[in-house]
Amino acid sequence: MEDGRYMLFFTFTDDSYRDLSAGLHGGPADAPTALESQPAEEPNV
Amino acid sequence: MSELRYNPLLGEWLATATHRQDRTFLPPKDFCPLCPTKPGMHPTEVPEPDYDLVSFENRFPSLKKDPPEPAIASDDLFEVEPGKGICEVVLYSSNHNTTLAREPVERIYKLIKVWRNRFDELARRDFIKYVFIFENKGEAVGVTLHHPHGQIYAYPFVPPVVKKELRRSRKYFKKEGRCLMCDILEKELEFKERIVAENESFAAYIPFFARYPYETHIAPKQHAGSIMDFNERQQQDLAEILKQVLAAFDRLFNVSFPYMMVMHQRPTDGKDHEHYHFHIEFYPPMRTATKLKYLAGSEAGAGMFINDTLPEQKAPELRALVEPVTWAA
Numbered sequence: 001m002e003d004g005r006y007m008l009f010f011t012f013t014d015d016s017y018r019d020l021s022a023g024l025h026g027g028p029a030d031a032p033t034a035l036e037s038q039p040a041e042e043p044n045v
Numbered sequence: 046m047s048e049l050r051y052n053p054l055l056g057e058w059l060a061t062a063t064h065r066q067d068r069t070f071l072p073p074k075d076f077c078p079l080c081p082t083k084p085g086m087h088p089t090e091v092p093e094p095d096y097d098l099v100s101f102e103n104r105f106p107s108l109k110k111d112p113p114e115p116a117i118a119s120d121d122l123f124e125v126e127p128g129k130g131i132c133e134v135v136l137y138s139s140n141h142n143t144t145l146a147r148e149p150v151e152r153i154y155k156l157i158k159v160w161r162n163r164f165d166e167l168a169r170r171d172f173i174k175y176v177f178i179f180e181n182k183g184e185a186v187g188v189t190l191h192h193p194h195g196q197i198y199a200y201p202f203v204p205p206v207v208k209k210e211l212r213r214s215r216k217y218f219k220k221e222g223r224c225l226m227c228d229i230l231e232k233e234l235e236f237k238e239r240i241v242a243e244n245e246s247f248a249a250y251i252p253f254f255a256r257y258p259y260e261t262h263i264a265p266k267q268h269a270g271s272i273m274d275f276n277e278r279q280q281q282d283l284a285e286i287l288k289q290v291l292a293a294f295d296r297l298f299n300v301s302f303p304y305m306m307v308m309h310q311r312p313t314d315g316k317d318h319e320h321y322h323f324h325i326e327f328y329p330p331m332r333t334a335t336k337l338k339y340l341a342g343s344e345a346g347a348g349m350f351i352n353d354t355l356p357e358q359k360a361p362e363l364r365a366l367v368e369p370v371t372w373a374a
Contacts, residue, residue, distance in 0.1 A: 005102035010159050011098060 047108060047128030048115040049201075052325035057205045057225070060128050061106045071107075071189060074141060078104075079192035081139045091136070099136040100150075100197070106132035108198065129172055131199040133295075136158060140191050144182070144301055146291035148193075150370050154284035156195075160308075161272050167199040168313035175200045175207065175312045183303025185330045185337055186218050193329075195306070203312045210309060211321055218320035225323030229253075230264050239360040240365045244290045246275075249290050251360040256350035258332040258359050260299070261290055265322040265365045270311035271323055293366040298334040305329075 047062045069078055078090045091099060108130025119125040122179055137145055137156060145153065160178055167176045180195035181188050203211065218224040233239055233250045240247040241261055249263045263286055269275060275283065294302035305328040311318040332338045343349050 003104075007091070007099060007101035008100040008162075009093065009096055010155070010162070012158070025046070026196070038343055 047106065047112050048117075049108075049126040049128050051162075055205070058126075058202055060107045062105075062128065069189060071184075074191075077141055077190065077192050077357060079134070079136055079190055079194055082139050090134075091139075093314040096136065096139050098138070098155055099155055099159075100159060100163055101133040101134050101136075103134050103196070106130075108132055108200070117320070123287075126201075129201050131167060131170075131173065131197075133163060133167075133199075135163070135195045135197060135198040137193040137195065144193050144291075144295075145180070145287075146295045146302070148373055149223045150284050150288040151215075153287050154281060157272070157280050161275075163197055164310070167197065170199070172225040173199040175203045175315040176310070177204065177207075178310075180304075180306040182306070183301065183343035185303040186305050203314065207309055207312070211312070211318065214320045214322070219271050223328070224268050224320055224322050226264060226324060227268055230266065230322075234266075236298065239335060240355050241360055241363045241372075242286050244282045244286055246279040249286050251363070253356060255345075255356045255359075256336055256352055257328050258352065258354040259294070259327070259329045259363060260326040260356075261329075261336070262324055263287065263290065263327075264322065269319060270321055270322045272308070272310060274323070287325075287369045288370050290363075292368065293363050294327075294329065296366040297363065298331065300331075303330055342372060344361055 046064060047060060049058045049060055050116070051058055056166055076087055080089050081091050081093055081095050082089045088260070090101065090104065098183070103308065107161065108128045109130065110131050112127035112129050114127060116127040117123075117125055135156070138148060138152065145156070146312055164176050164178070167173050177198045177200060177332075178195065179198070214225045217223070217228075221228070222357075229252070230248060233252065234248055239253065240248060240251045241251060247265055249261055251260060252262050265275070265279060265283075267279075269279075294304065307326050307328070308323075309326065310323050311321045330337045330339075343351055
């Protein structure tokens with residue numbers, strides 16, 4: 001967001017869910033797929 | 046301004062967050078900041094026309110990941126620290142008028158996935174020592190926004206209630222060689238009268254030591270320290286038992302039942318907490334259809350709760366209202 005806060009959109013398919021936050025930070029709107037683990041760094045902050 | 050001040054009498058940190066005085070307070074439905082932003086309508090916190098589940102940093106956080114320096118100097122007696130931490134809001138649904146209790150079990154299952162995701166990511170940050178997942182529901186417990194949502198506070202320390210449970214669990218484990226919560230659960234399952242609902246993986250019960258008339262705990266039958274320890278079957282079973290308890294709450298007095306829901310899990314401070322057992326606790330303030338349980342002098346000032354009811358009498362009431370859960374095909 002403009003004030004530096006992050007916002008994570010979770011969308012669910014058959015057996016997985018995706019974090020669409022990359023779309024808010026310049027990445028493609030429907031990537032990456034985040035199942036159970038997140039990278040150690042702070043990609044959304 | 047947000048800062049942490051230490052209470053040397055109690056040995057506890059508290060947060061001051063003066064900016065929260067101006068946070069949105071019970072806005073009319075058309076100006077709900079947690080609804081999706083509809084074309085041509087008032088812009089909200091969520092810049093999308095619809096969503097499934099969303100988690101985002103609170104606009105009015107008690108703790109911030111980049112807090113300012115405290116406005117007052119710290120000394121040996123009056124310690125003060127920047128209010129460092131993370132506060133997230135978790136939106137359960139884009140539907141303003143729903144509640145978790147009214148949602149199908151599939152949505153609760155999705156929420157469990159989101160909780161796992163947030164616990165996992167927040168726990169990886171070095172300055173986060175405890176990830177606290179909770180929900181305040183209903184004006185009776187002080188909610189300021191009615192849109193269905195929960196919260197996550199990622200603290201830079203282990204909060205005092207959990208610290209006390211950890212200490213008690215560790216002591217019991219050293220003495221008995223067993224997990225305290227595993228033994229409590231075993232005894233509740235054996236006694237049966239305080240059980241509210243049960244499935245293969247979890248039990249819900251009003252504990253022997255309940256402080257509120259309908260205080261309900263949910264714990265896994267197999268020892269687990271955090272939500273990350275649950276396999277797929279256990280996550281489904283947790284969704285089912287949550288649905289059963291929440292729906293039974295609403296049936297009690299035919300109202301959208303207010304509660305505080307808190308999740309107690311192992312800290313994320315890198316230390317060994319193998320003796321600690323995951324559980325969820327509900328603190329509903331209603332003691333009858335028309336009366337609330339208040340935290341008054343004895344509870345707030347002395348820390349001794351007075352429960353006007355017996356768990357052995359309240360659990361059967363709630364148990365009678367539990368219905369089977371059906372998953373969509």
